[in-house]
Amino acid sequence: MKPEKDKILFLENSTDLARAGAGIFVSTAKRSIEEKGYFAAAISGGSSPRRLHRLLVKEPYLSGIPWERTHIFWVDERCVPEDDPASNYGAAKGDFLDLAPIPPGHIHRMPGETPPEQGALNYQEELMDFFRLNKGELPVFDLILLGIGTDGHTASLFPGHGALQERERLVTAVRGGHPNVSRLTMTFPVINNAGKILFIVTGKGKSGIINKIFNKAHKSLPAQMIQPVKGELIWLMDREAASLLHGDIENGPSRR
Numbered sequence: 001m002k003p004e005k006d007k008i009l010f011l012e013n014s015t016d017l018a019r020a021g022a023g024i025f026v027s028t029a030k031r032s033i034e035e036k037g038y039f040a041a042a043i044s045g046g047s048s049p050r051r052l053h054r055l056l057v058k059e060p061y062l063s064g065i066p067w068e069r070t071h072i073f074w075v076d077e078r079c080v081p082e083d084d085p086a087s088n089y090g091a092a093k094g095d096f097l098d099l100a101p102i103p104p105g106h107i108h109r110m111p112g113e114t115p116p117e118q119g120a121l122n123y124q125e126e127l128m129d130f131f132r133l134n135k136g137e138l139p140v141f142d143l144i145l146l147g148i149g150t151d152g153h154t155a156s157l158f159p160g161h162g163a164l165q166e167r168e169r170l171v172t173a174v175r176g177g178h179p180n181v182s183r184l185t186m187t188f189p190v191i192n193n194a195g196k197i198l199f200i201v202t203g204k205g206k207s208g209i210i211n212k213i214f215n216k217a218h219k220s221l222p223a224q225m226i227q228p229v230k231g232e233l234i235w236l237m238d239r240e241a242a243s244l245l246h247g248d249i250e251n252g253p254s255r256r
């Protein structure tokens with residue numbers, strides 16, 4: 001089932017998908033900066049968003065983004081050193097942050113090297129400071145990029161984990177995923193408070209979970225708990241990821 005305000009964009013392949021995602025990143029950045037003077041985006045790890053990330057420091061995207069007004073946060077992070085191959089920050093640093101003219105203070109890294117519980121508290125403090133929040137208030141990210149696991153997880157919100165029920169904390173510490181390590185993750189209240197949420201789903205390996213989400217009665221998967229309160233949810237998927245959906249890709253899946 002797809003709530004009406006969700007949008008699904010079907011792209012032929014992962015390259016076209018990355019271009020579409022980078023275009024949305026640029027347009028959202030420009031609009032956010034026009035409206036309030038800054039752009040706050042939160043990115044996820046994993047392999048799906050990396051092609052998009054790399055495009056952000058290539059033309060026409062590089063000069064299209066007002067980097068001096070852009071702030072990059074993380075949706076989740078593995079609790080490993082920055083130079084560990086599993087580090088989401090480490091991947092993003094190499095893919096685009098080292099090449100973008102973004103002020104260093106605008107890169108808001110999750111402290112993966114800090115003991116997880118403390119790291120979660122520290123990052124929550126950083127969000128509260130940046131967004132000038134009082135206790136109980138939620139940040140409003142202009143754009144959040146998400147991937148999806150074959151088990152239906154997103155961020156580091158894994159099926160059956162207690163973090164799925166977290167409604168107070170902005171950031172929490174969990175353990176799980178591949179690699180099965182301690183992680184910091186934003187919680188659903190934060191993610192669902194974003195202005196725009198973009199799921200990036202590519203490849204045949206994701207066709208099963210996409211089918212489960214869009215064609216079956218599943219309601220409880222973490223990715224299905226991404227329901228923006230006021231914002232927009234856009235699914236970007238390529239032909240392979242959408243290959244088990246009914247109907248042809250041009251017209252989108254038949255939705256029940």
Ligand code: 6PG
Nearest residue numbers: 044045046047048147148154155
């Ligand atoms: C993480 C990610 C995670 C990822 C999915 C999909 O830090 O592991 O945030 O939620 O988006 O596991 O990963 P792939 O894009 O590599 O398939």
